[in-house]
Every structure is written in structure tokens, then in C-alpha cells.
Amino acid sequence: MNHVLQLNDGHTIPQLGLGVYKIPEDLAAGAVEIALEAGYRHIDTAALYANERGVGEGLARVALPRDEVFVTTKVWNADHGYDNTLRAFDESLAKLGLDYVDLYLIHWPAPRQDRYIDTYRALEALRADGRARSIGVSNFHTHHLDRLLAETDIVPAVNQVELHPWLQQTEVRAYNAAHGILTEDWSPLARGRAVGNATLDAIGARYGKTAAQVVLRWHIELGNVVIPKSVTPSRIRENLDVFDFTLDAADHATITTLDAGERTGKDPDDLD
Template sequence: MQQPVMTLNDGRRMPQMGLGIWQIPAGETALAVGHALRAGYRLIDGAARYGNEAGLGQAVRDSGLPREEIFVTSKLWNDQRGRDAARRGFDVTMERLGLDYLNLYLIHWPVPAQDLYVETWKALIELRDEGRVKSIGVANFHEPHLIRLIDETGVTPVLNQIELHPGFTQARMRAVHERLGIVTQSWAPLGRGADFTAGAVAEIAARLGVEPAQVIIAWHLAHGLSVIPKSLNPERQKQNLAALELRLSDADIAAIDALDRGIRTGPDPEEFSG
């Protein structure tokens, strides 16, 4: 299956769709990621906080695929902030993964109350310049956080991973990212299943003879978003990946856009500290 790729603002390329491994039990992660790699996934999204980096690394090492064909993401948790702590957090992540380098490293949350995200960003810039990570970005940042990073360091994140699904379409943040040259990556892209039975999604799925999850994934892709649905089930992983070949009409996309209720299912980044 042809994998669409996105060019990041540092010139590197990333698969548009990947597998998220949040809440996959540590003991099942290597198996789940192994199934995904065999199915054709080439982007795996992990994080220190998920507690399953070791399984992710094992699956990559055992896959038989060239390392350069697999795009691995991890994230720095909220208790590892400031230059020295961030570098230590990165070292621990790399020990768990057992890989020589990371493709993408993100600051997981801004935690504005700490006022350490700029200093932490500078540490990620150092790690990138040392070649230990190829690209650097953020997750759950709002526009003022992004602008401050750029103004104080001159380095724009390649990507901002934010909660985004039909019930919370984040049109404003998508426009901000477009203006700044930042890729939008959707977490909880299926809305935790809440939109599977929504009128527009259910109607489109029935008409096209596909699963509601496939319709929603195709909607993300049609908007030019990177999307990382999670699944332990090998068949469901394949179904999700098959959404790459699904094309929605402009009317279908507009009908799903109209499902936006502006309601988060996760924490507010202005307040969340973990």
C-alpha cells in the first residue's frame, strides 16, 4: 500500500498515518507494534508516560526492517523539565527504546505554570543539533506557547500533536499551524468512539460499505492532518490502514466538519500538569 508522506519544516519526511500506542499494556506492546509493522505501518507514536517504550523499541529492532524505514516518536513527560532534566529524560527514553536515534521528540504538554517549556525546548534543539534526534516538536501547545518558542529560540516545532476529532475539530489551531508551517497531528482521532454512531459518519460508512473508524480516519487525511489511531487488534489495524485508500466527497467532509461540538475528551493544556 502506498504510504502518503508529509514534509516537515526541517525538510525531513514523515508518514502521514501511524499507530498510537497510548494505553497499550507494556507486555503487549512489542506484539501490537510488530503486527502493525507487518501490516505496513511505518510511523509509531510513543511517549515516556505510556510506560511501554521498551516494547516499542523491541518491535522495531525485531522487525527485520531497515531502521531508516521506521519513523519513531517519543515524548518528554512533565516532570522532566529544564535543560538538564530534559536531557536526562531523553537518555532514559533512548535506553528503554534501545535505538541509536529517535526520529521525532516532543514536549508532551506545555505546563505553563512551570514556565519551563522554553528552556526545555532549547534542550531539544541541542539534542537535534547533536544528531540524537532528527526532528523536534511539541504536543498540546496553544498559539501563545508556540509563538513564544519561536520568538525566543528562532526554531519552529515541526509538529504539534493535539486532541482532534469530529467532535473537536480544532479549526483555529489548524489555521495557526498552517500559518506557522507546523504539521497538525491528531491524537484521540476517533473521538474515543463517540462519533461512530453520529448521523453523518454512520450514513457515510453505510453508503460506502466501510467502518465508521475508516470514515473518520479518511476525514483526517482529507484535511491534510497526520493521524495516529490506536489498536491492539491486527485486523482492526489493517482496517484502519485501509482508510488510506478511502476518498470522501467534499459534501462528506463538510458533513463531518459539522459534527464539531467544541468539546474536549482530554485535559485543557492551559491547566494540565500531569
């Protein structure tokens, strides 16, 4: 799979990747192995997921050249702060069994802690060292980004946010685009809500695709990165099969009507 997007730092990122949230460590290696063999070249994990070691094992099983696989991980809220972040990164890198990660993110802003600026400065140092090729944030509202851009030196390459037809994040997407930040979508299928939706099923029937494939194609056509999660081999492969059809303007208009501002996770201002 060679569908990649350009980051603001000169690197590229595969547009569709495998997310491994809530995949137990003993299953993560197998899921990663299946995904890589199917053609995925982008794996998204985090310290919180407690499966970085399994992800690393899956990478080792397939043994692709390191520069052919894009690996993302994230620093958790409890490790915010400059020195804590550097220690947390070292732990993540050791578990993954890698010399560097392609993208390191602040998982949540945790604004009541008021440490995400110092945390991001640690990310800047990691990028300067080459141990994190690109750096960015996750779950940042525009007001978090305003402060970050004012008080740090490097514009984030990515802002990974919850985004799906019922939470289309129009304001955040526009802000990201205006500042050269790529939007990356987690929970792209709204934790399964897309499956069996009559509106999406009707669109999919016209293309011989499932509702999930329609939604993933919608993310792709928005110009975003998308990271669906699965441990089921057939679903992992199905989620990748979204590059052989195109939604029309009417399809996009119909999906736009589903937006209800409904989250499946927490509001970033409410998570410490």
C-alpha cells in the same frame, strides 16, 4: 505504505501511524509487530506511556531497516527543564534500543511550571546532535506557540493535538499552517465516540467503510498526520485501509457540523 508528508526541516513523516497510549508494556511489542507487518511505518509513543521498552522490542522483532520506520517519543511534564529533558531523552532512547528518534516532542506545555522554553532548547540541542532528527511540541495552544517562536530558534516541525470531529481545532490548525508546522492528531476517533455514530455510519455506507475509517480518511484529507491506537490485529489493519476512497465536499460539510469544542482530555492550560 508510502503516504508521507513533508516536515519543515526537510524530513518526511508517514501520514498515518500507530499510537500506543495506554497499551501496557507487555502488549506493546505485539501491537507494534502486527502494525509493522501490516504496513505501518510510524509508531508514536511517550515516556508517560511506560511502554517504550515494549515498542523497542516490537521494532526489533520485525527488524526493518532503521530508516524505514519513523519513531516518535515525548518528554513528560515532570522532566521539564534543560538538563532534566536531556536525561529523560537518554532514558527513552535506551528503552527504545535506538540510536536516534525521528521526532521528539514536548508532551504538554505545563505552563504553570513555566519551563517549556528551556525544555525546547534542550530539544534544539538534541536535533543539533542528530539524536532527534526532528523536534516539535504537543498540546500547544497558539499562545504557547507565540512565545516559543519568539524565544527559541527552531520552528517546531509538528504540533500534536487532540483533534477529532467533535474538536476540530480550526484556530490551531490555521496557526500551524501559517507557520509551517504540521498538525498531528491524537485521539482521532474521540476515544471510540466515532464508532457507531449514525452520521458517520451513513457516510461510510456509501463507500463500504466503517465510521472509524471515514473519520481517519477525514483526518488524512485535512492534510494532518493521524495516529489511531489499537491492540486488536483486525482493527490495526482496518485503520490502515483508508487510502482507497475519497470523501466528497458534502461529506466534509457534514463532518464539520459535528464540531462542538468537546475534549476527551484536559485543556493544555490546565495540566501541570
